[in-house]
Amino acid sequence: MRIAVDAMGGDYAPAEIVAGCLLAAQQFPDTELLLVGDETALRAQLPAALPANLVVWHAPDTIAMDEDPAKSVRRKPDSSLAVAARLVAQGEAEALFSAGNTGAVTAAAALLIGRLRGVDRPGIATVLPSRNGWAIVCDVGANVDCKAEWIVQFGVMAAIYAEEVEGIANPRVGLxxxxxxxxKGDSRSKSAHELFQAAGLNWIGNVDAKDTFRGVTDVIACDGFAGNLLLKASEGxxxxxxxxxxxxxxxxxxxxxxxxxxxxxxxxxxxKIDYSEYGGAFLLGIKGLVVIGHGRSNAKAVASALRRTRMGLEHRLVQRLETRFSPPEASVAVG
Amino acid sequence: MRIAVDAMGGDYAPAEIVAGCLLAAQQFPDTELLLVGDETALRAQLPAALPANLVVWHAPDTIAMDEDPAKSVRRKPDSSLAVAARLVAQGEAEALFSAGNTGAVTAAAALLIGRLRGVDRPGIATVLPSRNGWAIVCDVGANVDCKAEWIVQFGVMAAIYAEEVEGIANPRVGLxxxxxxxxKGDSRSKSAHELFQAAGLNWIGNVDAKDTFRGVTDVIACDGFAGNLLLKASEGxxxxxxxxxxxxxxxxxxxxxxxxxxxxxxxxxxxKIDYSEYGGAFLLGIKGLVVIGHGRSNAKAVASALRRTRMGLEHRLVQRLETRFSPPEASVAVG
Known part of the structure; x- marks a missing residue:
């Protein structure tokens, strides 16, 4: 397994990203890490003798945390993020990890790696602590002004994620x-509620923000505005x-x-409530595995996120999503 | 001052509502409380000798917590809620307090007391704990599918409330x-952001859900869906x-x-985080003072809410809102 790491993205990059990769390289000897970023800056943080499964991949440019997402990706093809995304697009790596500007990571993934066929909008899935451990929320901010259909897709993708990566059999999905x-709710919620009933999920209906902490559901589907609000409110x-x-x-x-x-x-x-124990958010619906770290990721959070990235690869998350959204044609006609 | 109290609304009605009114009647001898509800049920909870400022007002019917809001108000003109609202509409009382079904209270207020001229939609304002004490959030659930203009009105009304009732001079208002x-945000948020700049407020711009707890703003304006989410998430x-x-x-x-x-x-x-210390939420934009108690209100919460209702009357909140939304014509032409 090869993971391309945007070593220049994040509030504490490159120092904490590099330190996290060194931890992960030791913990997972079967996983190769491509550390993408300014070679001089990266070497300054690395020991003279690199672990066998860690490679430095030079990228001269960097996207700052506050740059315009889509523009920065287009204007900086040699940025660590764009280079790392292209490594995935070209099959040099199977997954991308970045703790950089969330909007820029989302844009780089969509523009350079591309969406899965059948997925209207990729959604960011992350975890919210609850009485039973965690609930998966999707989307938490990649999309605003969502259509009801997209919200249902977020639910479907997050359910596959919960099942494949978190090992929750037949996960409960709530809106x-x-x-x-x-x-209840606005007109979009009412439409999504109706569509969910026919989505072939373990659908439990609407959940309110209070109940999400009570462990009533494994997956929380929502538009990115509401999901972001829920996440930030709980953090606050x-x-x-x-x-x-x-x-x-x-x-x-x-x-x-x-x-x-x-x-x-x-x-x-x-x-129990420390995000660094969990690590990363998955951008679901991309033709490659993409994991976004918290901007404030320290070495421990980076290592946790890389462990989760590895789990996503091991459990073939992207392939499972692909099968669900664009199933291969049946080779023999039925009837 | 006379306050009409829906004595049959709330999870613990009438016992806790009556007990709260007895507390308030003692604390505020200048305030008359009209206890509206089934006389037999109310008498069973009351001492033989009533305080001089507490009157029982018979209403034979009751609206349950889970009834359809607008329908129940129309179909049950003799319910404690409808009778109490009419007492305000007819000038028999200056304020309405109910811990009943929030939707039904909102519907009763709009249908029986009426909206202030110039206000498109009444909004529910309540408090969220923050580092400085409380922030006022409006709307927290009376309206979904909001227009940007309504959100700006919620901000204007909540700022007047913060100033008049909470005594915050020149309150900071955030979206x-x-x-x-x-x-940032969806298209509605962007429009509201633009409109707020010309609203003549102490406008501080967008605030995210995390910052609301940090005390960066006194007033949080939002549509009812987002406000309800914020409130419930923080409770959860x-x-x-x-x-x-x-x-x-x-x-x-x-x-x-x-x-x-x-x-x-x-x-x-x-x-510091106990809702019963605060008591009630104000329904702003109605031609009378309307305060909605938490469904789970106990006697202490009812007494706190009645204290706040009294403050609203004392500070002439409704008159201030009226002046702002439909100012009296200037008697002398200028120029």
């Missing part, structure tokens, strides 16, 4: 909405909660003493 | 979106977090001992 009844609420807790625990000597005692329990809790 | 840049995340914390604190004898010590700090923290 993110503002109430459980089928009559968690951050706010941690702040409040810190203040509560350092209130006086008594609570400070108590804080020392509860620390091991809280550390375990933090692990 | 809930999936990124801060003006180019808080609930999930409390569950995790409980598990962390009861892990072993050491954490249990620590939990005893940190308890006073945590109790204070709980108060």
């Amino acid at each position: 993110l909405n503002i109430g459980e009844e089928s009559s 609420a968690a951050e706010y909660f941690v702040d409040l807790m810190r203040a509560a625990l350092t209130k006086n000597w008594q609570t400070k003493l108590g804080a020392l005692l509860v620390k091991p329990g809280l550390r375990q809790m933090k692990r | 809930l979106n999936i990124g801060e840049e003006s180019s 995340a808080a609930e999930y977090f409390v569950d995790l914390m409980r598990a962390a604190l009861t892990k072993n004898w050491q954490t249990k001992l620590g939990a005893l010590l940190v308890k006073p700090g945590l109790r204070q923290m709980k108060r």
